Amino acid sequence: MVSFPPCKINLGLNILSKRPDGYHNLETCFYPIPWTDILEVIPADRFAFTQTGHPVPGKEADNLCIKAYELLRDKHHLPAVKIHLHKILPMGAGLGGGSSDAAHTLRLLNTVFHLQLSPAQLAGYAAQLGSDCAFFTQDQPMLGEGRGEVLSPTTVTLQKKFIVLVKPDIHVSTAEAYAGITPRQPEQSLGTLLSRYPVEAWREQIKNDFEETVFKKHPTLQSVKEKLYASGALYASMSGSGATLFGIFDKPTNLQTSFPDMTVWSGGI
Ligand SMILES: C[C@@](CO)(OP(=O)(O)O)[C@H](O)COP(=O)(O)OP(=O)(O)OC[C@H]1O[C@@H](n2ccc(N)nc2=O)[C@H](O)[C@@H]1O
Numbered sequence: 001m002v003s004f005p006p007c008k009i010n011l012g013l014n015i016l017s018k019r020p021d022g023y024h025n026l027e028t029c030f031y032p033i034p035w036t037d038i039l040e041v042i043p044a045d046r047f048a049f050t051q052t053g054h055p056v057p058g059k060e061a062d063n064l065c066i067k068a069y070e071l072l073r074d075k076h077h078l079p080a081v082k083i084h085l086h087k088i089l090p091m092g093a094g095l096g097g098g099s100s101d102a103a104h105t106l107r108l109l110n111t112v113f114h115l116q117l118s119p120a121q122l123a124g125y126a127a128q129l130g131s132d133c134a135f136f137t138q139d140q141p142m143l144g145e146g147r148g149e150v151l152s153p154t155t156v157t158l159q160k161k162f163i164v165l166v167k168p169d170i171h172v173s174t175a176e177a178y179a180g181i182t183p184r185q186p187e188q189s190l191g192t193l194l195s196r197y198p199v200e201a202w203r204e205q206i207k208n209d210f211e212e213t214v215f216k217k218h219p220t221l222q223s224v225k226e227k228l229y230a231s232g233a234l235y236a237s238m239s240g241s242g243a244t245l246f247g248i249f250d251k252p253t254n255l256q257t258s259f260p261d262m263t264v265w266s267g268g269i
């Protein structure tokens with residue numbers, strides 16, 4: 001069985017406090033974007049993992065698809081499978097592609113082997129694989145709290161809008177980005193702000209707390225954001241810990257020529 005793990009952008013990202021377990025409490029709105037990897041899981045005589053497209057850095061055994069399989073295999077005595085991942089999404093990009101692959105491996109295994117795991121059980125397993133993973137067990141925008149795994153529905157919608165993602169050839173480590181932050185409580189919760197204001201007003205209201213320190217270290221990212229606004233974006237921001245920037249537009253917008261040496265994706269929602 002095949003699935004298409006999508007990526008996400010973060011509409012706003014407030015880092016609220018540092019936790020005793022070393023993670024940070026945050027609030028964000030995860031929004032799914034239909035730019036995807038391709039993932040196949042089929043029953044097999046012996047376990048095998050194959051991978052094409054962009055090579056995934058690190059040891060193969062650390063691939064989140066394998067980690068996801070091992071997690072369910074140990075709990076539910078799964079038979080062997082063959083997993084194939086075709087990697088399209090940029091990595092370490094603030095787009096959560098690896099987290100999505102992990103969650104979609106769980107979802108495929110649940111379906112292929114009729115495990116009948118509830119959405120809450122799937123989200124619980126996903127959260128063991130990464131803070132962002134639980135979101136990808138859903139297919140709709142969600143507010144994320146806790147370390148990102150406490151999810152609640154939101155009415156925020158980007159329907160009829162167009163998104164441009166720009167990924168410069170810069171890598172920002174998530175752990176490093178968190179280390180540069182001084183957490184603080186905002187005056188108004190992100191959920192309230194997102195529901196109260198139209199996209200056009202978010203520029204003054206909604207922010208990503210990582211931008212300040214990450215932009216200082218990589219000024220190119222600030223200039224990409226400014227260029228997105230200059231090209232007509234209603235709202236532009238960095239996604240997650242970077243380095244992808246996104247712009248939300250009223251009409252189809254293709255900016256590859258504006259960012260010739262960067263990876264650009266654009267599409268409707
Ligand atoms: C920043 C965010 C925002 O959506 O996304 P990305 O930029 O990675 O896409 C996420 O919080 C990334 O979540 P995820 O990539 O799943 O993180 P994990 O693997 O759980 O943790 C990687 C490292 O990030 C830090 N971390 C992560 C989540 C969190 N709430 N607090 C943290 O301090 C920890 O140092 C941890 O060791």
Ligand SMILES: Nc1ncnc2c1ncn2[C@@H]1O[C@H](COP(=O)(O)OP(=O)(O)O)[C@@H](O)[C@H]1O
Binds near residue numbers: 092096098
């Ligand atoms: N299936 C996978 N796809 C992408 N990255 C993976 C995967 N499995 C493990 N990783 C590791 O996770 C790191 C970052 O993952 P990714 O989700 O792309 O980051 P981000 O959430 O910042 O976009 C990679 O550099 C890689 O070492």
